[in-house]
Amino acid sequence: MTIYIKPISLERPDFAGLLSGISVANGISKDDAAAIEDGMNHFAVLVLRDQQITDDQQYAFSEHFGPMEQATGDLDKSGTRRLSMKVNDISNLDEDGTVMAIDDRRRQFSLGNRLWHSDSSFKQTPSKFSILSARDIPASGGNTQFADLRAAWDALAPEIQKECMDKICDHSQLYSRGLLGFTEWTEAEVAFNQPVPQRLVRRHAGSDRLSLYLSAHAGAIHGQPMPEARIFLRELNEHATQHQFVYSHEWQASDLVIWDNRATMHRATRYDSEQVRDLHRTTVSDNAPTLQQPV
Numbered sequence: 001m002t003i004y005i006k007p008i009s010l011e012r013p014d015f016a017g018l019l020s021g022i023s024v025a026n027g028i029s030k031d032d033a034a035a036i037e038d039g040m041n042h043f044a045v046l047v048l049r050d051q052q053i054t055d056d057q058q059y060a061f062s063e064h065f066g067p068m069e070q071a072t073g074d075l076d077k078s079g080t081r082r083l084s085m086k087v088n089d090i091s092n093l094d095e096d097g098t099v100m101a102i103d104d105r106r107r108q109f110s111l112g113n114r115l116w117h118s119d120s121s122f123k124q125t126p127s128k129f130s131i132l133s134a135r136d137i138p139a140s141g142g143n144t145q146f147a148d149l150r151a152a153w154d155a156l157a158p159e160i161q162k163e164c165m166d167k168i169c170d171h172s173q174l175y176s177r178g179l180l181g182f183t184e185w186t187e188a189e190v191a192f193n194q195p196v197p198q199r200l201v202r203r204h205a206g207s208d209r210l211s212l213y214l215s216a217h218a219g220a221i222h223g224q225p226m227p228e229a230r231i232f233l234r235e236l237n238e239h240a241t242q243h244q245f246v247y248s249h250e251w252q253a254s255d256l257v258i259w260d261n262r263a264t265m266h267r268a269t270r271y272d273s274e275q276v277r278d279l280h281r282t283t284v285s286d287n288a289p290t291l292q293q294p295v
């Protein structure tokens with residue numbers, strides 16, 4: 001079978017594609033990987049249906065797209081993890097596979113995924129692709145929404161683009177969780193989560209287009225008073241997440257969704273948190289800190 005990609009919605013012909021013609025479980029060829037990479041450069045989000053896979057198969061598939069991240073951004077790095085360090089646990093389950101209690105600190109931390117963000121923007125070298133596999137999904141709700149940050153950049157007024165151009169933001173999970181009032185950190189966590197600098201405007205290597213680089217983890221702009229920085233970032237976030245830039249993915253079991261963190265933000269939407277929601281994420285790293293990448 002050959003790979004075929006079409007837009008998921010004619011409303012947004014250049015954002016979010018539906019890919020058919022491969023089986024992730026069976027492994028893919030170098031040519032398949034190149035075709036997927038081309039599709040990603042155009043659509044930034046690709047949806048594959050009916051991919052029943054193991055974590056190892058998901059990891060092997062992900063490795064085609066670059067060096068792999070480990071799940072060091074998770075709160076729980078200890079031996080009590082439900083999944084291996086190769087996989088980010090995007091679920092509401094504890095290590096026994098039961099739904100976490102409302103006062104479970106890990107559950108509170110994971111609510112950060114309901115804020116618009118780009119994965120691992122809090123790491124020196126942030127992530128390139130995230131690859132999310134739906135293992136068990138609630139009967140309704142719990143969509144994942146994606147915002148097109150290249151289109152959002154293109155639609156900005158030229159004077160705002162100019163203002164953005166050379167700005168450097170600080171990103172940290174202390175900022176994103178702080179927005180939710182999650183402020184009780186251990187000393188070790190604070191030390192581990194110190195802010196890292198990232199460009200506000202990036203040139204997307206695969207398409208040569210400019211993109212905003214926004215994320216709930218961004219909490220300061222170099223050389224600016226905090227309120228100036230925060231209101232500017234808030235306004236940019238409101239601009240970038242307007243309906244015309246957003247694709248909302250309604251999960252079916254065994255969906256696999258790939259997105260490009262260099263040119264999109266995403267967030268989870270509300271669902272009945274007594275129901276199980278279990279997704280597994282593998283994450284491909286970018287090749288350098290954004291300040292080392294040409295604009």
Ligand code: OGA
Binds near residue numbers: 090142143266
């Ligand atoms: C992620 C994430 C959102 C969701 O996997 O990185 O933010 O809908 N997921 O679970």
Ligand code: MN
Binds near residue numbers: 266
């Ligand atoms: Mn995420």
